[in-house]
Structures are given as C-alpha cells and as structure tokens.
Amino acid sequence: MIECKSVRQIERMREAGKIVAGALHLAKELAEIGITTKFLEKELDRYVQSHQGRAIFKGYRGYPSSICASINEEVVHGIPGPRELCEGDILSVDIGVEYKKYMADAAVTINIGRISPAAENILSVCEEALNQAIRTVRSGIKLSSLAGCVQRYVEANGYSVIRDYTGHGIGRDMHEDPQVPNYVSDSLLARDVMLLAGTTLAIEPMICEGSAETEVLDNKWTVVTKDRRLSAHFEHTVVVTDTGCEVLTRE
Ligand code: MF3
Ligand code: CO
DSSP states (O other): OOOOOOHHHHHHHHHHHHHHHHHHHHHHHHOOTTOBHHHHHHHHHHHHHHTTOEESSTTGGGOOOSSEEEETTEEEOOOOOSOBOOTTOEEEEEEEEEETTEEEEEEEEEEOSSOOHHHHHHHHHHHHHHHHHHHHOOTTOBHHHHHHHHHHHHHHTTOEEOOSOOEEEOSSSSSEEEEEOSSOOHHHHHTOOBOOTTOEEEEOOEEESSOOOEEEOTTSOOEEETTOOOEEEOBEEEEEOSSSEEESSOO
C-alpha cells in the first residue's frame, strides 16, 4: 500500500531532509585527499546529532555505520573505515536521517581532487539521470514512466543501470512501498502504479560502466561491480505534487 502523506507528515520529512542536505554539504566540504571514510562518518554523524536528527542506517539489518561511503567500483553500502581517499577517486556518500519520527534519505557522488574524464562523465550522467527523474515526476504519471526516463537517459549515454538495488518509498520507515526501480521490467509493468500527490519517494539511480552485474564483498555489505568498473549514485527524497515534485533533500 502506498501511503499519501499529510501536510504535517511532509513538514517533518522536510525537516529531516534539511538535515540530510546539510550533512551532504558537509561531506562535499570534507571529502579531500588523505581523509578517511571513518572520519567522514564521525563528522556527519555529529552534524546530524547536533541538529536533533538520528542517522538511520546504523543498526539497520545490522549495518554497522551511520553513512555509506562507496569508492570507485563500489556501488552502494560501502562501510566507512581507515581507507584514505586518493586523488582521482569518486566517493558516493549516502545518508538517511530521522527527525521527529520521519525520515529522509539522499546520496551524492563526489570527486576527490582531479578525476579522469571518464569519472567526470559518469558523475554528470548519474546526477542528470536523477534530475531527469525529478523533472518527470508529478501526480498521475506511472512508476514505469519514471523508471523508463532514468533508464533511457543512462543507456543513451553509454552506461548501465544497476538492477539489483532500487529506490523506495520513505516516511516513517526507511523503506516503504513502492519499490522505485531505475529500469523497466515485466515485473514492474505487472505491478505498475500511478503516483499520486503526497507520495514520498527516494529516487536513487545507481549506474556503472560496463556490465550491471554486482557482487557483495566478504564484509557482507559492500556492493561492487563484478567487473570492477566505475559506479556512481545520486539520490533525493521527493514528495509528489499535482504539478511536479518537491525535493526534500536539496540544499
Ligand atoms: N540509500 C540506501 C537505501 O535506501 C541506503 C541503505 S544503507 C543501509 O537502501 F545500511 F541502511 F542498508
Ligand atoms: Co535510499
């Protein structure tokens, strides 16, 4: 069942979204050559707490950390640790926050120093794929139209859409109905739904060079591309409106 949020619920999510946006802004400022992803986690967690929020990934199904920090071929769910960022890396930072019982979730992929043209390109294609999705969403469109819009843009630019992980509804829980895939499939068409005003979604294209096949590392969390080629991830939490959508996690 897809819940349509009330004005009051959306207001809470807007507050959660502001904290997420501030945390990702801080991530962009801090993510530099030589810093560790663990340091980044500590600073972001402190930011969230100082704004009366709670980082929601920690403890979710046993996930050990307040953020996900995924480097280069890591797609999602990278666990922060002692690894130092190097010039040329691309770092995806993903964070979810609860504020007064409501949640917001967003991610951004950040360049570390000067990066290769290939890395620049995958970042801009992934960010634009999310922007295309945001421009497409409004009350009355189907979930498959949203998925198709992301898939077309990504594939037209020579990248693959990750299929093993999707976006999701969000609100009182981090993962609510509906699942929000970034590609069209028979199973999506079979359960296709119309989006209505008040629906709150985390839209999160994950894209990669080469094959979309992924695998999970021995730490049981970190998802990497099987061929170890680059991957990028951008995410915003939005609320569907009659004329479009409001992005709740934008700075
Ligand atoms: N943005 C991801 C998601 O919505 C992050 C989840 S990380 C987890 O699924 F650790 F909490 F699973
Ligand atoms: Co998410």
